[in-house]
Amino acid sequence: MYQTFIEPFRFPFMARALAELMILGALAGTVGVLILLRRLAFMTDALTHTVFPGVVIGYLLAGEGGIFWGALLAAAATAGLLTLLTRNRAVTEDTALAVLLTTFFAIGVVLVSRESGYTADLTAFLFGRILTVTPQQLTETLAVTALVIAALVLLRRPLLARAFDADGAQAAGHRIGLLDLATNAIVALVVVASVRAVGTILVIALLIVPAAAARAVSDRIALIVPIAAALGALAGWAGLTVSYDASIHHGLRLASGGTVVLVLITCYLIALAAATTRRRRHSPHPAPQGAP
Amino acid sequence: MTAVGRAILEAVLLGTVGGLISVQITLRRLPFFTLAMTHATFPGVVLAAIAGINLYAGGGLFGVLIVLGVLALSRRPEQGTSTAIGIMLSAGFALGVVLLSARDGFSKDLTAYTVGQILTVGNSDLLAVTVVGLIVVGLLAVAGRQLTFRAFDPSAYAAAGYRPTAIDMALLLTVEAVIVVAVPAVGAILAVAVLVAPAAIARLWTHDITAMTAIAVAAGAGSGLTGVLISTSYDVAAGGAITVVTGTLFALSLAATTARNAVTARRGRRPAADPATPVTAGPQMKTVEETG
Numbered sequence: 001m002y003q004t005f006i007e008p009f010r011f012p013f014m015a016r017a018l019a020e021l022m023i024l025g026a027l028a029g030t031v032g033v034l035i036l037l038r039r040l041a042f043m044t045d046a047l048t049h050t051v052f053p054g055v056v057i058g059y060l061l062a063g064e065g066g067i068f069w070g071a072l073l074a075a076a077a078t079a080g081l082l083t084l085l086t087r088n089r090a091v092t093e094d095t096a097l098a099v100l101l102t103t104f105f106a107i108g109v110v111l112v113s114r115e116s117g118y119t120a121d122l123t124a125f126l127f128g129r130i131l132t133v134t135p136q137q138l139t140e141t142l143a144v145t146a147l148v149i150a151a152l153v154l155l156r157r158p159l160l161a162r163a164f165d166a167d168g169a170q171a172a173g174h175r176i177g178l179l180d181l182a183t184n185a186i187v188a189l190v191v192v193a194s195v196r197a198v199g200t201i202l203v204i205a206l207l208i209v210p211a212a213a214a215r216a217v218s219d220r221i222a223l224i225v226p227i228a229a230a231l232g233a234l235a236g237w238a239g240l241t242v243s244y245d246a247s248i249h250h251g252l253r254l255a256s257g258g259t260v261v262l263v264l265i266t267c268y269l270i271a272l273a274a275a276t277t278r279r280r281r282h283s284p285h286p287a288p289q290g291a292p
Numbered sequence: 293m294t295a296v297g298r299a300i301l302e303a304v305l306l307g308t309v310g311g312l313i314s315v316q317i318t319l320r321r322l323p324f325f326t327l328a329m330t331h332a333t334f335p336g337v338v339l340a341a342i343a344g345i346n347l348y349a350g351g352g353l354f355g356v357l358i359v360l361g362v363l364a365l366s367r368r369p370e371q372g373t374s375t376a377i378g379i380m381l382s383a384g385f386a387l388g389v390v391l392l393s394a395r396d397g398f399s400k401d402l403t404a405y406t407v408g409q410i411l412t413v414g415n416s417d418l419l420a421v422t423v424v425g426l427i428v429v430g431l432l433a434v435a436g437r438q439l440t441f442r443a444f445d446p447s448a449y450a451a452a453g454y455r456p457t458a459i460d461m462a463l464l465l466t467v468e469a470v471i472v473v474a475v476p477a478v479g480a481i482l483a484v485a486v487l488v489a490p491a492a493i494a495r496l497w498t499h500d501i502t503a504m505t506a507i508a509v510a511a512g513a514g515s516g517l518t519g520v521l522i523s524t525s526y527d528v529a530a531g532g533a534i535t536v537v538t539g540t541l542f543a544l545s546l547a548a549t550t551a552r553n554a555v556t557a558r559r560g561r562r563p564a565a566d567p568a569t570p571v572t573a574g575p576q577m578k579t580v581e582e583t584g
Contacts, residue, residue, distance in 0.1 A: 088549075090499075095495075097323070097324075098327065102489065105482065106531070109407050212379055261385075262383075
């Protein structure tokens with residue numbers, strides 16, 4: 001056990017990768033509950049793709065340091081354009097998201113395809129470079145985490161009110177527009193902070209799967225949030241270990257980001273199975289469809 | 293025929309087929325589902341490539357499994373459809389990536405599958421697109437009216453004695469068939485543009501289904517042609533160029549129709565809300581109500 005789960009992380013680069021992945025896993029797991037409650041899975045997926053041109057332009061203009069700001073600008077542009085597009089009632093939100101997602105991503109692809117190291121850049125974007133995380137990047141991730149957690153703690157009551165009863169929240173005097181903007185900003189910030197290290201594929205999985213798994217085993221927010229955060233962090237650890245072990249001891253190269261996602265999916269399926277058996281044991285009759 | 297000639301033919305055919313089916317996809321609010329299916333077809337294509345069987349057969353078979361998975365997951369009361377789709381999407385993509393990463397020439401293959409390689413299509417690819425196109429035309433000719441009826445008033449459709457499950461299955465399988473032929477040409481991520489954007493453009497101009505279909509086909513075929521021409525003359529990725537053209541067309545249509553609506557509203561010939569009324573409240577709805 002020690003050899004498999006602790007040994008690899010004695011290398012500084014592996015330890016940094018583990019720290020980054022666990023922090024992001026916990027952060028994304030927590031924010032994922034908000035995404036689950038507000039049913040924002042499609043918007044989240046769109047954001048992970050629309051930051052791509054920002055990453056490319058930021059990198060072309062200012063090198064590594066420009067990536068974060070480029071991505072942030074692209075995320076802000078996405079949120080703004082989405083609000084603008086859905087104002088036209090002939091454009092439904094899902095259509096607007098699909099068009100924005102593909103167009104932004106395509107702009108990134110067109111720009112990057114002019115470069116010579118085209119395929120490698122695209123791979124880095126889709127997977128991230130988790131093994132080359134610098135101490136400075138870790139500090140940045142911690143700062144974003146602190147900011148997002150602080151915002152969530154401060155806004156937890158209005159955000160929950162908005163998620164469960166929009167009309168009630170408005171009647172209670174909460175500003176719906178501002179709350180939605182805050183939600184979008186929180187999701188965008190997590191996407192931007194993680195995309196360079198872990199890549200798009202992993203970001204979307206970290207934001208959706210842990211919260212869904214936690215939701216399957218409990219229906220109390222006070223339990224769902226810690227379970228989702230712990231699951232996000234632990235899956236990061238397990239995935240990194242499996243991918244390291246496979247490549248060092250078995251000569252099988254497995255992309256670390258993809259492996260983490262597959263670990264998460266396995267946890268999700270186990271949670272679903274556990275929830276099903278528990279429900280069967282508690283009630284001899286199956287729960288009626290549409291029950292909360 | 294030269295490679296460029298074949299690429300142009302493929303792009304135009306694909307644009308036509310995508311334009312035809314895209315109207316049904318937007319009417320039924322399926323863009324996110326389509327996105328998930330494109331990502332989930334990707335591991336099927338990779339598995340088929342590893343196993344050395346036909347790429348179309350492998351991708352299609354896997355896509356059908358994913359359709360069944362989403363339908364099964366979204367029946368769970370506590371898991372919304374959007375979460376179920378998000379989970380299948382990340383699971384499918386991660387599986388494809390992990391499978392690919394175990395092979396050599398990883399980055400290059402990955403790029404081919406995510407953003408496509410339209411310049412390498414052969415006669416068999418052209419044949420596949422044509423066959424799928426005939427299937428789409430067949431479906432729309434036989435069941436077009438039924439599909440529209442089902443989209444606008446599901447309960448009346450069921451009450452009229454039709455079988456919703458059968459027609460849904462037929463539509464989803466046809467969408468999957470179009471995805472399978474689109475992925476090699478424009479890639480898993482950008483295929484959504486071919487399958488959603490043409491109808492989004494057409495919907496801005498009209499809410500008559502026949503006119504929408506005609507505009508969608510013209511927009512799809514036109515952006516395919518322009519995209520490949522831009523791609524060959526400026527040496528950028530073809531899938532990206534096609535999508536950027538589609539996105540630009542959407543932005544221009546949005547600007548033009550917004551201006552047109554503003555002008556008609558000022559002249560007072562009809563109320564400003566009319567052109568922007570959602571399609572469900574359009575004239576088709578009334579016909580459906582009369583028949584149902």
